[in-house]
Amino acid sequence: MRSHKTNSGKAREWFPFLLPFLCFYVVFMALPVLWSFSLSFQQGGLLGGTFYVGFQNYRSVWDDQVFLTALRNTAYYTVLVIPTIMVFSLFLAMMINQMHRLQNFVKACIFLPLLSSAVPLAIVWKALFTPGREGPLNYLVGLIGISPQNWLANPALVIPSIVLFEIWRGFGFWTLVFLGGLDTIPKTLYEAAEIDGAGIWGRFRNITVPLLKPTFLFLAVMGVIWNFQLFDAVYMLTYGGPGYSSYSIVWYVYRNAFHFEKLGYAATMGIVLLVLILLLTGFQRRVMEGK
């Protein structure tokens, strides 16, 4: 009884400090999600108003070939981008971790793309993706004997091209997180392993990877959440084309909400996306935590 009193007394002390964030969370996060959920049972749009249709949107979304294509594209994009950026960033982080000089300068440099707005970056990358022999990327691949490609207009290449752009844009953050993870591993473990005769691969496999597990989990979960919301690269580089080859779910949600006057349908897709991300995140946690 006494302890209960103490706890409630403490609650009275910390609750006012929590209140501003709680208000922010309720107004700008919880309520919009609830409102979206309510909208997902309606049809209509911003201009003409909405009306209740029950579960009709949830039924028709699975018959919508464009939505299914967008879902496939988003999954394909996520499957490509997360392992690639993870391997690349980990490799880079390990290299930077070995550096004794200029480490901070290199960290700042790799973080730079994240500080730029996506718009100028997309303009630069659009120029890099120029088709024909004059395209810088085509020049590079030409050096290894690959013929010029129309990167953003070829259905087979458009998603990998977006992946390339997003990896370049995001690898700085991933690398810094890995560097943070590497910093937490005691050097003595590596020294002991070296004395025991473990090679580079052995140390990596038996020390680095297991001790970076929380970092892998964090990046994998956040990677899925962020990349399932792929939007700005599509908006600026491809506008969903060619055909529907680079439609992502969020791009299709945006088109429906603001261009097609289908706010309710867009909300339905948003809720489907939310559920998908929740399921994937739960699955990832179970797998990576070994449950």
Add this chain to the structure above:
Amino acid sequence: MIFLLVCCLCVIFLFLSAAHARVTVTLWKASHGADPEIMPVILQAFEEEYPDIKVDFLSHPWEGWDERYAVAFSAGEPPDVSYMPDEFWPRFAGAGLLARLDELFPEEVAAMEADFPEAFWRLTSFEANQYGVPFLWVAIALFYNEAIFEEAGLTLPPSSLDDPYFDDWTWEEFADVAQKLTEPTQDQWGYSWSAAFRDPNYLYPYFYQAGTDVLDVEENRAAFYGPEGIAAFQYIVDLIHTYEVIPAAGMHPNFHQVFYEGKAAMAPVESYSVPTIRNQFPDLEVGVAFNPQGPGVDFFGGRGSFGNSGYWVMAEDCPHKEAAWQLIQWLSNQESVQLFCDAVGLFGARVDFVPDPDEPLYEVFFESQPFLPGYPLHSQLRQVHSIVMAEAQNAVLLSKTPEEAIEAAGEAVNALLQE
């Protein structure tokens, strides 16, 4: 003392009444480049003429247009007057968010009709009501590189209705000429065109030339869903894959640049690009021609070209409709239109608009006015664009045959229109 006090109160009352009488009209317009410089000049003259009206003007970029207007209108805080192109405003009119000008100002609207070309005036009415007043228009015409034609010893495409070559300038002739002017090994192309665009401006002329519109608004169905639509897609696919006269297999992200750099003999180019060509590519010897005639001779002579126009519209929620109407009339009068269009390099949608007399390339655009079908006015047109462009790209990429692509687009559009 009391007399003085009463006088002061009267003065204050009169001052407050005068201040209260001055109404503010909000005006939004996406910028055509020189808007921030030229619009204040036009609006200052308006405020001097109508001292009891203050205009609160916002010039904004085109990017994010849909979000900006959809949110403003749905929140009940729309601009009183706004500039909307023909493919944008029917969505707002269909939702009852725009004022019906013919009901509010029937006499003035009727009196204005004679000031505007019929092609644009008819695009101001939607579902039997008038919602807009024409302001400006742009069109696309076939530009050609004179030097390439002369070097090949070929006749220049027709730049006048009286040109003896005009009748023979058909799809077949165009393909033949383009083939003669193509030399892929030297990166020279007969025709620079692309389906890799978000807007259908370069695609729809093929529907028109094949003999069909995009939508049949009366019957609320996809007009292109039929043999004409297939013929249009087939012709494009043939130009790309059979005759091989188009660079980057019809998916070049910047096909105009190919033409500007002298690597293509012909290209569809917008009227507002003429100043760009003159300033940035002064050595390019260009001419402007009519489109070749397709098989759809009964539909705009089989030479339909893309043109669209922009309108001044008033919000239904506008609290000062009289003042807003004064502003619309001012913005669409001869002086304002001429002043604005001279500054930004666009064409005024008035019969008395005079294009730059020193620019011969503009002539064909005006002679082509009878060949401009214009967008069908439909509230779901933007979504139709999206569907048709996606399927056109599938056809161009050979992911689908022209028949399959037209069928997919037609079914999707019809399903959309039936919703």
